[in-house]
Amino acid sequence: MKDDIIKGNFTSESRLRLDLKERIMTQNGVFLCRQMLLVTLLGVAISKAVCFADTLELIRKIPHSGYSEGLDFYEGFLWHALPKQLLKIDPKDGTILSRLVPSSDYSESLTWFQGALWNLSFSNNGIYRGVLNSKGELKFQKKGETPEVHGWGLAHNGNELILTGDFSSKLYFLNPKTLKLIRTLETQGKDLEDLAWDGQFIWSSSFTTEKGKIFAIDPKTGKIMGFFALPDESCPVIDGIAYDGKSFWITGKECPSIYYVKKPSLRSISSRK
Numbered sequence: 001m002k003d004d005i006i007k008g009n010f011t012s013e014s015r016l017r018l019d020l021k022e023r024i025m026t027q028n029g030v031f032l033c034r035q036m037l038l039v040t041l042l043g044v045a046i047s048k049a050v051c052f053a054d055t056l057e058l059i060r061k062i063p064h065s066g067y068s069e070g071l072d073f074y075e076g077f078l079w080h081a082l083p084k085q086l087l088k089i090d091p092k093d094g095t096i097l098s099r100l101v102p103s104s105d106y107s108e109s110l111t112w113f114q115g116a117l118w119n120l121s122f123s124n125n126g127i128y129r130g131v132l133n134s135k136g137e138l139k140f141q142k143k144g145e146t147p148e149v150h151g152w153g154l155a156h157n158g159n160e161l162i163l164t165g166d167f168s169s170k171l172y173f174l175n176p177k178t179l180k181l182i183r184t185l186e187t188q189g190k191d192l193e194d195l196a197w198d199g200q201f202i203w204s205s206s207f208t209t210e211k212g213k214i215f216a217i218d219p220k221t222g223k224i225m226g227f228f229a230l231p232d233e234s235c236p237v238i239d240g241i242a243y244d245g246k247s248f249w250i251t252g253k254e255c256p257s258i259y260y261v262k263k264p265s266l267r268s269i270s271s272r273k
């Protein structure tokens with residue numbers, strides 16, 4: 001039903017989420033930098049540099065399917081969420097090593113945490129925990145539901161699961177054992193997509209604003225600490241960020257590559273405060 005997405009063709013139901021987002025984006029017409037400028041005019045000091053983006057330093061690129069709902073890096077491999085498949089990818093050359101069945105009819109973001117693969121569902125709003133059996137198959141169990149009607153992004157900080165919402169600026173921190181909500185963080189981001197945690201900041205992108213850029217979010221205040229752009233314009237809608245402990249892997253919708261880029265220096269991030 002949604003195989004066209006996997007091939008990069010956006011038709012019929014495969015465009016459901018994308019079309020919905022585009023309509024709302026058109027209706028809104030208010031972008032993050034404009035919001036920040038308004039806040040500044042109201043007397044809240046926000047650096048003008050917050051809308052400036054440094055260019056990420058490219059290490060290399062590998063081929064990509066052309067669509068994405070999320071990306072993670074675990075035990076030396078990339079794990080890629082598509083609506084109908086979860087892919088295990090060799091980061092050296094982009095070879096697809098395994099094609100696995102996701103948790104539901106329409107899979108969203110994913111993250112490996114405490115030896116299990118967590119996967120969000122767009123079709124039933126479920127939060128699923130999956131384990132690999134002896135045959136290399138993922139067996140999922142539904143553990144809870146997303147705080148909002150949908151969740152687009154998923155990551156963890158070593159202690160908590162972190163989720164985005166649906167066209168949301170909020171981040172939700174959940175107990176991985178009980179799936180109970182620990183806290184909610186309002187951020188300066190808009191329509192947050194996939195998430196990654198680097199040990200200090202939460203990284204994300206926006207579906208509707210700051211095209212081709214990722215940004216660092218302070219996990220305590222929700223402030224955006226810096227914007228960073230991909231080195232070319234072939235991936236305008238980023239929806240896949242993974243941190244391998246050293247550098248970032250980035251991809252998105254209608255994106256021909258997975259980018260491997262150097263992590264911006266702390267000095268660059270600090271300059272955005």
